Ligand SMILES: CC(=O)N[C@H]1[C@@H](OP(=O)(O)OP(=O)(O)OC[C@H]2O[C@@H](n3ccc(=O)[nH]c3=O)[C@H](O)[C@@H]2O)O[C@H](CO)[C@@H](O)[C@@H]1O[C@H](C)C(=O)N[C@@H](C)C(=O)N[C@H](CCC(=O)O)C(=O)O
C-alpha cells in the first residue's frame with residue numbers, strides 16, 4: 001500500500017481542504033500511514049488529530065520515521081508538512097487512497113439508529129452470508145469480520161472504526177475475496193469524520209431518541225440528529241423506519257440525494273404512507289412470528305406476493321422492526337425469500353436477547369439494553385408476554401459518560417420492575433458505589449425492592465439464587481462484554497452469559 005504526495009495534494013485541493021504545503025519532494029511515495037506516534041512510522045505520513053493531540057507526539061512520530069505530517073496547526077519541525085482545514089477529513093480521504101479505494105469493490109449496507117444497529121447488522125449479515133457464502137464482511141460493535149475464516153474475525157473497539165482502520169479493514173475484506181460489507185454507522189462516526197467521503201449502497205435509519213448527548217459526544221439533540229441524518233444523505237438507496245421520531249427530517253435528508261423510488265419505508269402495524277408493514281402473529285419464549293406486507297407499488301415490485309411470514313429466532317417486538325429493516329435490505333439486493341426465512345429462523349446476536357430457561361430459577365434474559373428507551377422496549381415486551389411473572393433486573397450504569405442514563409434506569413425500574421440489584425458496569429474513573437447511589441436515590445422503594453451489590457458476579461449470583469419458578473431475570477446493559485472499563489483499563493470480566501451459565505451449573509450440579 002502506498003500514497004504519492006502529489007496525489008495527496010491533489011485530493012486535498014479537490015476537497016478544498018489544503019491550507020498550505022511545504023513539501024521537498026512531491027514524488028515521494030509513502031508506504032506507511034498512522035495517527036499514533038507510538039507506532040513505527042518508517043517512510044510514513046503522520047496525522048496530527050484530536051483535541052488531546054500534543055506536539056510531543058509529532059516529535060515521537062518523526063523519531064519513529066515519519067517523512068511528512070498532516071495537521072490543522074503548523075509545528076516548527078524540520079520535516080515536510082501539509083496544513084489542512086480538517087485533519088480528520090484529510091485522514092479519511094487519504095486513508096481511502098492509501099488503501100487503494102477498497103470501498104469501490106464492496107457493496108456496502110449500513111445502518112444507523114439509537115437502538116438496533118448491531119442487531120439489524122447481524123440479521124443482514126446472516127441473510128447475506130447465506131445468500132453469498134464467503135463473500136460478506138461485518139463491521140459491528142461486537143465483532144469485525146474481514147474474511148471467511150475464523151482467523152479473519154476479531155473484537156471491535158468502536159462501533160464504527162476510525163477512518164484509517166475502516167479503509168484498512170475494507171482492504172482486508174477485498175483481499176480476502178469479499179464483495180459485500182454490512183456495517184454500523186454511529187452518529188459519532190459522522191461527528192468525527194470517520195466515514196467522510198464514503199458513499200453507501202444502502203443506508204438504513206432505524207430510530208432516534210435522545211442519547212449520546214454530553215461531554216465527548218454530542219452537545220445537543222439537534223447535533224445528534226444532524227450527524228445521524230448524514231447516512232441518508234450519503235446513501236444511494238434508503239430504508240427508513242416510518243415510525244422514527246423526526247421522520248420528516250430524516251426523509252427530507254434521504255430526498256436530498258435519492259429519488260422517491262429509492263426510499264423504502266417500513267412500519268409496525270397499521271400506518272398510512274409506508275411501503276412495508278410488519279404485524280406480529282405470535283411470540284413465545286423462543287420465537288417471534290410476524291408478517292411483512294408490501295403496502296405500495298414500489299414495495300410490490302420487490303416481492304411478488306403481497307405478504308410473507310417470518311419466524312424470528314430472537315424474541316422482542318423491537319427485533320421484528322430490526323428484522324424488517326434487514327429483510328428490506330435483502331429484498332432490495334434481490335436475495336431469495338427462502339434464504340431470508342431460513343436465516344431469520346436461527347438468528348443469534350451475541351448479548352442481545354440471549355435467554356436461558358433454568359429448571360427452578362426462572363428465565364434469564366441477557367440483553368444490552370442500556371438506556372431508558374431500550375430498557376422500556378425490553379421490559380414492556382417482557383411484561384406483556386409474561387404478565388404473571390415478577391420482573392427482576394440486575395443493572396449498572398457506566399462512569400464518565402451517559403450520565404442521563406442513571407435517571408433513565410431509576411424511571412424504568414419504577415415503571416416496570418418488581419425488584420433490582422444495582423451493580424457495576426464500566427465505572428471508568430468514577431466510583432461505582434456513587435453511580436448506584438444516584439440510581440437508587442430516584443427509585444420509589446415502595447414499589448421496587450432494591451439492593452446494591454457492587455461485584456457484578458455476586459450480584460448475578462444473588463439474583464439467580466433468590467429467584468424461582470416464573471420469575472423473569474434481566475441481566476441488563478452489558479450484553480456479552482468481556483471487560484469492565486475501570487480507570488482507563490479494560491479489566492477482564494467473564495461476561496454476563498458466561499457468569500450466568502456458570503452460576504446455574506454450580507447450583508444445579
Ligand atoms: C470522542 C471520540 O470519538 N474520540 C475518538 C477519536 O479521538 P480523537 O480524534 O478526538 O483523538 P484524541 O482522543 O483527542 O487523541 C489525540 C490523538 O493523539 C494520538 N496520540 C495519543 C497518544 C500518544 O502517545 N501518541 C499519539 O499520537 C492519538 O492516536 C490520537 O490520534 O478518535 C479515536 C481514534 O482515532 C477514538 O479512539 C476516540 O474514541 C473514543 C475512545 C470513544 O470512546 N469514542 C466513543 C464516544 C465513540 O466513538 N462511540 C461510538 C458509538 C456511540 C454510539 O453507540 O452511537 C462508536 O462509533 O464507537
Ligand SMILES: Nc1ncnc2c1ncn2[C@@H]1O[C@H](COP(=O)(O)OP(=O)(O)OP(=O)(O)O)[C@@H](O)[C@H]1O
Nearest residue numbers: 114115116117118119318352367368369374377378
Ligand atoms: N429497534 C429497537 N428499538 C428499541 N430498542 C431496541 C431496538 N433494537 C434493540 N433494542 C434494545 O437495545 C439494545 C441494544 O441493541 P443493539 O446493540 O442492536 O443496538 P445498537 O444501536 O447497536 O446499540 P449501541 O449504539 O448502544 O451499541 C438491545 O439489547 C435491545 O434491548
